[in-house]
Amino acid sequence: MVHQDGNHDTAHDGGDHMGHQGDPHTAHQGDPHTAHQGDPHTAHHGMSDDGDDMAGGGGMEMPAGLAMAERTEDRDGLKLDQLHLTLGPLLSEWPTGLVLRVAVQGDVIQQARAETVGGTGDGSFWDEPSERARRGEPVTGGEVARRTAGHRLDSLGRLLEVAGWPAAAGSARWLRDDLLGGLPAALAAPRLGRLVRHVGRSRVLSQMTAGLGQASDGDVRARYRRWLDDAVRAVASLNGPESPGVVRASFARPGMPPGAVLETIEQLVVGTELGVARLVVASIDPDLDDPRIAARHG
């Protein structure tokens, strides 16, 4: 692969060679780069100059030892620079510990591989009261409901921030903190009602999220609307005698194979623009402390 690329064009030979030496090749060898090997050289030649400009140097220069972009076919059958990016594990409004290794052409994701860094795997903070109840410890229904409402608002805050609505995200997070801090139901319900009216009835948010990340449980819009419904139900049962039962994040249902959530993310983000991919990941919001999400076979 490397030498095919490097030798086809003498004018750019040096530059290409050095570029590929700087490549982290171990990261790519597992990738299905079949399109790459079948490159017609003429097409390659045409794009060479663009590739050099991208890196800020001209021709022979190897800018700061950085790898040059590779070129592969894009979705329209053209040749386009391909760049390897790593999203996470530290990125604002990103699930803590999730690492998404993506190959992008422009701002469109071509390949994605989800990994995890950190994450205790000891169980999610949000499931803790229901786990204790399962072990037979005395837990009130209100305690479970409070944590569930907090969880939905936590996820909602992240999604709204990614959706570019910091004011609404701030409201969701404020209410989350107050709920976890013991805010009485009588005070929480009207505040949640305002948030639900504001966010749930936003036509722009609805238009911007409809049809994105379509999976078995619906799209991004369906997911945040379900969070709002869950939160309303949970807050309504804060004082109720009955337990709302074990309510979990939308994707990690009992019986789901380990790692299925990460696989779903990989499938959903391929072919999307970076901003859409961020919304999709935020709408799934995997909690890597949950052993069923972090564990991954293969």
Next chain:
Amino acid sequence: MVEPAPWWAVLVVPAVLGAFATGAVLASRLLAARASGAPSRPRAVLGGMCDDVAGLLVSRRRTTLASDLVLWRLGVVGVPVAAILAVAVVPLGHWVVDDLRVGVVWFNAMEILTWAAVWAAGWGPNSAFSLVGGYRMVAQGLSYELPHMFALIGVATAAGSLQVGSIVAHQRHLWFVVWMPVGFAAFLLSVLGFSFIGPFDQPAGADLAGGVLVEVAGVDRLVLAVGRWLLLAAGAAMAVPLFLGGGLGPGLPAWAWSVLKTVGVLGALVATRHLVPTVRLERWAPLAWLVLLPLTIVQDLVAAVVVLLR
């Protein structure tokens, strides 16, 4: 009606524009603090802003590997410079730095300069998120620019002039906003677009961890952030002579009317920022081209017919 101000107005204009921008930032911070339960007393909000400005002034500038430093810095500085140059033709009451005969075109040219500046600021640091942010500005420009220009054309047609002072004079009996509401709305949307704030903040989107802002730190970040708000203030100030009759109004002096109207427009723009999430370009571009653009053309047709019949 509108007359050239003395030479020292050149020094006053950036200060006035800065005051409007500061007010907009404070109002925006106040709304954000109230929404999220943070301290929202005026002193706390003012203190928070001063802390942030001081923090940026003392923190280090950032350089990145293999950056295009010249283009990067030019882009960052270009944003506030374009905003300040744009308001050279915007009258405050009776005063204006220079009431150019092609004032509308001058304003439009300065606004287009911000496309290039934001793109360069995104390209410069050799960083993927920043680069994507820069290109989003180009795509955004392609979506708002034509409706923006048709809105300006409607105003110029109605007044029969590209001179801002003459446009104000033509609104003595009726403000243009009354019979050109579509143009006014398109203009305000494009103000949010070229200052990449609020629903049109995708070039600096949270999904890109800040986009064109992601690699700028220290004083560079301050300059770029201030530039955005100066652009917003410049756009709001220009909406007043174009659609709201400039300094025309009963009782108060002309400059007071200009200030009041500008504050009103700026307030509406800041409120929009808090009421609406980011509008993604892939969904906005079709709307802009298929709905907004034809509407502004119809608006121009209306303006032309009215002028012919008058």
